[in-house]
Amino acid sequence: MFKEMDKSQRDEVVRRFMTETGAKQQGGGQHYKDGLCPSCNKKKLWIFGDNPWKIQCDSTSCGYEVSARDRYPDVFENFSKRYAVEMETDSRAIAKAYLREARGFNTALCGDFTQETYLDYITKVSTPTVRFAMPGDGHWERLIENLESFDKKAHFKPKYSYKGLAWQPKDLDVTKIHELWVVEGIFDAIALKHHGIAAISAMSANNFPSETLTQIYQKNPRLRIVIALDSDEKGRQSALKWLDQCDEIGFYTIKVAITNSKDDWNDKHLKDELSDEHLEDYFHHGAVLVAASPMEKAYLMYQKYEKQQFFIEFNSKTYWAKVDVKSMLEAISKNDEEEETAFKSACNIIEIANCITNILYAQKEIDTNELFYFVEVIMGKKRNKDAFSPKQLSSAGEFKARIMNTLSGAIFEGETKHSDQIYKIKTQGIRDIKTIPFMGYTKEIGAYIFKDFAVKNGKVHKLNKEEYFELPGDQNIKTTFDMPEFEPSMEYQNNWSQDFMDVFGHKGLTVLAFWLGSYFAEQLREVYKGFPFLELTGEAGAGKSTILQFMWKLTGRGGDYEGVNPNNDTKVGSFRTMAQVANLPSVMIECEGFSLEDLKSLYNGGSLRNKGAKNNGLNTVTNKFRGSLVLSQNERAITEGSRDNQVALLSRLVYVHFDTSNHTSESRIKARRLEQMPMDELSGFLVEALKNEHAILNKVHAMFETYQARIMQLDGVHTTRIGLTHGLMLALLDALTLLMPIPAHIKKMTEDYICKIAVERDVELKQDHPILEQFWEVYEYLNAEGFAVNHSRNDEYISINLNQFYCLAAEMRQQLDDIKTVKKMLPQTSRYKYLEHNKVVNSKYNDDEYKSKGTKGFGAMRCYVFHKGKKVSQ
Structure with a gap:
C-alpha cells in the first residue's frame, strides 16, 4: 500500500536497522537478516533491502512485527526538508506528501484540504499541518512534524464545537448510495473511500452526530447505516448506544462493524485488509458485539468457526457453550427445523465465571x-x-x-x-x-521509567490505558516498583531559588549540583567510569536534615522523607533499597555504625548483591547499583580494614559539612518559608531536569576536562580521582545554571568552595582520619608530660593499653572519641606502622626506677603495638 521509499529514507532505515539489531546483509542487499529481535531476543529479525517497510521476526514462536514508520518515525516526518523544492511551486506539497506517505492515500480522493502552520506560542515550535473544513465555520487540522514538542497531534479551531455534527466529503451525495459508514476519524473515512465505501466522520466516539444524521435521513430514509467506531472500550460502548440513537432517528437497517483490534480503518487500509473477506469478518465482530443474549452470541460464533465447544462473554460474565452437533443435524433433517432453532435446542450454555x-x-x-x-x-x-x-x-x-x-x-x-x-x-x-523492578533510568532503552510517567529524549510520556509506556522505536515498557509518596509535578516553578541560596549558600548549591548529577549518574558513569558519593555532616540544628528533605521535595518525594537508617536493616535489606532506583539518590542516614566496606564498587555502578534465578537451576541474577549514594551523619565516615581501603572510599566522597555559623534571624525566616512550600511548587525540578537531559549532559561534557584540569592544578591535589569527582562537581554546577539563575558572585563562591574541599580531601588522604589524629595528639601530649602511655621497653615501638590510656586521658581532661570506634580504626593509622593488638607486653613502668618514685608499677599488659619509624606507604 505504501509507495516505494526514496533512497535517503531507505538507506537510513537500513543503516539504523543494522546498527541497532546487528543484522547482516544477505543476497547482495536483497535482505538484511539475523537482527536481534526486541521481543524474543533471538537473532531472527529481518527486512527487505529494496523497500524495507516491514520489520519482522522469523521465529514462529514470536511473531513480532512493526512498520519502519513506527520504529523510525523521524525518518518519515521530516517532510519540510524533503519537500522544500516542491513547496516553491505547490503550497500543499508537504500536506500532500504526508497524506500520501504517512496515510497511504491518493490525494485526489482526499477532497478539499489545505496546508497550514501551527505554532506553540510558549515553546515557539511550529509544524506544518493538513487542515480540513468542518461544518459551519470550523476546521480540524493534523500536525505533521515535531510531534514530540506538542501535547496533542490534532486541533480544532479554537472555541469551535462539533457537537452533533460530522465531517462529510464534499462529493458525498447520500441520495445516490445505499449504505453509509459512521467512523471516528477523518482519515478513517478517507481510507474507506479508497475502497468504494461512503463514510462520514463523527470525530470522536463521544460525539453522536445526531444533527448530521437527521439531515441525511431526511434526504435518504432507506439508507443502511454502519456504525464503525474503533474497537477500544469507548468505541464498543458508544456503538451500542448509537444503535438505539440511529433507530430513534428512523433508520431501519443499522449494523455494526469493528476491527476487533487496535487497528482503525486507516490502519487496515495501510495493511491492505479491507477486502470483501476482511469486511465479512468486521461485520461478524460487530454482530457478536450487539448480540442480545448468550445463545444468540453462541450461534453467531458457531456459524463462523463451527467449533463444538467454546467460551463466550456476555454482560461481563463468561459462559461455556457445548454443541451437540449430531442432535442438531438430526433435528434439521427429521423435523425440518431451521438451523438457528435446531442449534438452540442442541446447545448447552453454562456460566463458568461471574466476570x-x-x-x-x-x-x-x-x-x-x-x-x-x-x-x-x-x-x-x-x-x-x-x-x-x-x-x-x-x-x-x-x-x-x-x-x-x-x-x-x-x-x-x-x-x-x-x-x-x-x-x-x-x-x-x-x-x-518489557518490565523493570526498579524506577528511574533504564540504560537499555535510554529512558526514565516511573510508575505514572516516562521521559525519553526530553519528552514526557504518559501511561496508556493498559498501564505501560509506548516509547519511540517500538519500545514498550513499564516498572513493577512503586515508590511511596512519589508524585513529581509536570510543571516547573522556580520561585524558591533565591531563598535557597540565601539559606544554604555555596554549600547548598554544592549539594544541589550533586543531586542534579544524580539524575544522570548512569550516563555520567558510562563516560567517566564513576560517579562520586556525597557525604553530609553537621552539628545539631545546622540544616542537614532540612536540606535533604528539600532535595527530596524537588524530586517529588514528600512526607518529610530524609533517607534510610542502615543500622535498622539487614545488609541485604539495605542493598535491596539501593536497587530500587536508577539515576536517583539513595540516602543513608545515621550510618556511623554501618560497615562501608562494600560500597566502594558502587562508585563504578558495581553489583549490590547476587540472588538465585527463579529457574530451578544454578544461575544467579545480579542487582546493579544504578543511582547515587549520599551518606548523612553527625560524624564523618569511618571505614574498617586497611589504610588502602580507607583511602579508596574517602577519595570517592565529596564532603560537605554544615554548621550554624552563618545562621541569622533572616535566614531562619527564609528556611521556614522553604520548609512550608508545598511539594507541587517544588517537584517540577525533576521533570524539568529530565526534559533537558541532552542540554545538561552536553554542558557537563563540554566543561569537564577544563574543570578537571583546574582541580588537578590546585596546590596539594595529586590524586586523579579527586580531580575527577570534584571536576565533575564544577561541571554540574555549570549545568545547574540551565535550570536556575545563579548570580556570578555566588557561583564563584561555590566554585572556590568545591576547590577548597578537593584540596582538603587530597591532603586528608595522606593523613590519618581526624579521629585518629586526635588520638595521637593526646598520646603525644601525655607521653611528653611523662605519663605512662607507652609500655614498650624498646624505643622503636609503641605499646598502648587502651583501657589504661583512656582512664589517664579522662583524668587529664583530654577528649577522645568512643573507644569502640578507635579500636576499629587504629589498624588503619598512617602515622605509625600498626603491628598487632592484644599482645602481652611486660610494661617498662614495672621497673625499680619507676617504683622508686612512689608510683605503683604495671605488670604484663595487653597492648596495641606500633613501630615508630615506618609509616604506611602512600
Whole structure:
C-alpha cells in the first residue's frame, strides 16, 4: 500500500536497522537478516533491502512485527526538508506528501484540504499541518512534524464545537448510495473511500452526530447505516448506544462493524485488509458485539468457526457453550427445523465465571526474563488489573484463586480445559512488554521509567490505558516498583531559588549540583567510569536534615522523607533499597555504625548483591547499583580494614559539612518559608531536569576536562580521582545554571568552595582520619608530660593499653572519641606502622626506677603495638 521509499529514507532505515539489531546483509542487499529481535531476543529479525517497510521476526514462536514508520518515525516526518523544492511551486506539497506517505492515500480522493502552520506560542515550535473544513465555520487540522514538542497531534479551531455534527466529503451525495459508514476519524473515512465505501466522520466516539444524521435521513430514509467506531472500550460502548440513537432517528437497517483490534480503518487500509473477506469478518465482530443474549452470541460464533465447544462473554460474565452437533443435524433433517432453532435446542450454555478476563499483554523483566501476564478482570462496573504468573493461568484452581484475589466478588468456577481455551484465545497476537523492578533510568532503552510517567529524549510520556509506556522505536515498557509518596509535578516553578541560596549558600548549591548529577549518574558513569558519593555532616540544628528533605521535595518525594537508617536493616535489606532506583539518590542516614566496606564498587555502578534465578537451576541474577549514594551523619565516615581501603572510599566522597555559623534571624525566616512550600511548587525540578537531559549532559561534557584540569592544578591535589569527582562537581554546577539563575558572585563562591574541599580531601588522604589524629595528639601530649602511655621497653615501638590510656586521658581532661570506634580504626593509622593488638607486653613502668618514685608499677599488659619509624606507604 505504501509507495516505494526514496533512497535517503531507505538507506537510513537500513543503516539504523543494522546498527541497532546487528543484522547482516544477505543476497547482495536483497535482505538484511539475523537482527536481534526486541521481543524474543533471538537473532531472527529481518527486512527487505529494496523497500524495507516491514520489520519482522522469523521465529514462529514470536511473531513480532512493526512498520519502519513506527520504529523510525523521524525518518518519515521530516517532510519540510524533503519537500522544500516542491513547496516553491505547490503550497500543499508537504500536506500532500504526508497524506500520501504517512496515510497511504491518493490525494485526489482526499477532497478539499489545505496546508497550514501551527505554532506553540510558549515553546515557539511550529509544524506544518493538513487542515480540513468542518461544518459551519470550523476546521480540524493534523500536525505533521515535531510531534514530540506538542501535547496533542490534532486541533480544532479554537472555541469551535462539533457537537452533533460530522465531517462529510464534499462529493458525498447520500441520495445516490445505499449504505453509509459512521467512523471516528477523518482519515478513517478517507481510507474507506479508497475502497468504494461512503463514510462520514463523527470525530470522536463521544460525539453522536445526531444533527448530521437527521439531515441525511431526511434526504435518504432507506439508507443502511454502519456504525464503525474503533474497537477500544469507548468505541464498543458508544456503538451500542448509537444503535438505539440511529433507530430513534428512523433508520431501519443499522449494523455494526469493528476491527476487533487496535487497528482503525486507516490502519487496515495501510495493511491492505479491507477486502470483501476482511469486511465479512468486521461485520461478524460487530454482530457478536450487539448480540442480545448468550445463545444468540453462541450461534453467531458457531456459524463462523463451527467449533463444538467454546467460551463466550456476555454482560461481563463468561459462559461455556457445548454443541451437540449430531442432535442438531438430526433435528434439521427429521423435523425440518431451521438451523438457528435446531442449534438452540442442541446447545448447552453454562456460566463458568461471574466476570470476564482480558489478558492484555505479557510482561517480561529485562534483567531476569521472568514472564508474567497482565490481566484485567471485569465484573459489571467493577474492574481491576494485576499480574498473573504462568502457573496461575495453567490450572483452574490457581486461576480461580488469582481472580478472587484480583477483584472482590469475582470468581471462576470452570475447569482447566475452560481456562486453557481462554488463555489460548486471549493470547493470540499478544504483545510483549518489557518490565523493570526498579524506577528511574533504564540504560537499555535510554529512558526514565516511573510508575505514572516516562521521559525519553526530553519528552514526557504518559501511561496508556493498559498501564505501560509506548516509547519511540517500538519500545514498550513499564516498572513493577512503586515508590511511596512519589508524585513529581509536570510543571516547573522556580520561585524558591533565591531563598535557597540565601539559606544554604555555596554549600547548598554544592549539594544541589550533586543531586542534579544524580539524575544522570548512569550516563555520567558510562563516560567517566564513576560517579562520586556525597557525604553530609553537621552539628545539631545546622540544616542537614532540612536540606535533604528539600532535595527530596524537588524530586517529588514528600512526607518529610530524609533517607534510610542502615543500622535498622539487614545488609541485604539495605542493598535491596539501593536497587530500587536508577539515576536517583539513595540516602543513608545515621550510618556511623554501618560497615562501608562494600560500597566502594558502587562508585563504578558495581553489583549490590547476587540472588538465585527463579529457574530451578544454578544461575544467579545480579542487582546493579544504578543511582547515587549520599551518606548523612553527625560524624564523618569511618571505614574498617586497611589504610588502602580507607583511602579508596574517602577519595570517592565529596564532603560537605554544615554548621550554624552563618545562621541569622533572616535566614531562619527564609528556611521556614522553604520548609512550608508545598511539594507541587517544588517537584517540577525533576521533570524539568529530565526534559533537558541532552542540554545538561552536553554542558557537563563540554566543561569537564577544563574543570578537571583546574582541580588537578590546585596546590596539594595529586590524586586523579579527586580531580575527577570534584571536576565533575564544577561541571554540574555549570549545568545547574540551565535550570536556575545563579548570580556570578555566588557561583564563584561555590566554585572556590568545591576547590577548597578537593584540596582538603587530597591532603586528608595522606593523613590519618581526624579521629585518629586526635588520638595521637593526646598520646603525644601525655607521653611528653611523662605519663605512662607507652609500655614498650624498646624505643622503636609503641605499646598502648587502651583501657589504661583512656582512664589517664579522662583524668587529664583530654577528649577522645568512643573507644569502640578507635579500636576499629587504629589498624588503619598512617602515622605509625600498626603491628598487632592484644599482645602481652611486660610494661617498662614495672621497673625499680619507676617504683622508686612512689608510683605503683604495671605488670604484663595487653597492648596495641606500633613501630615508630615506618609509616604506611602512600
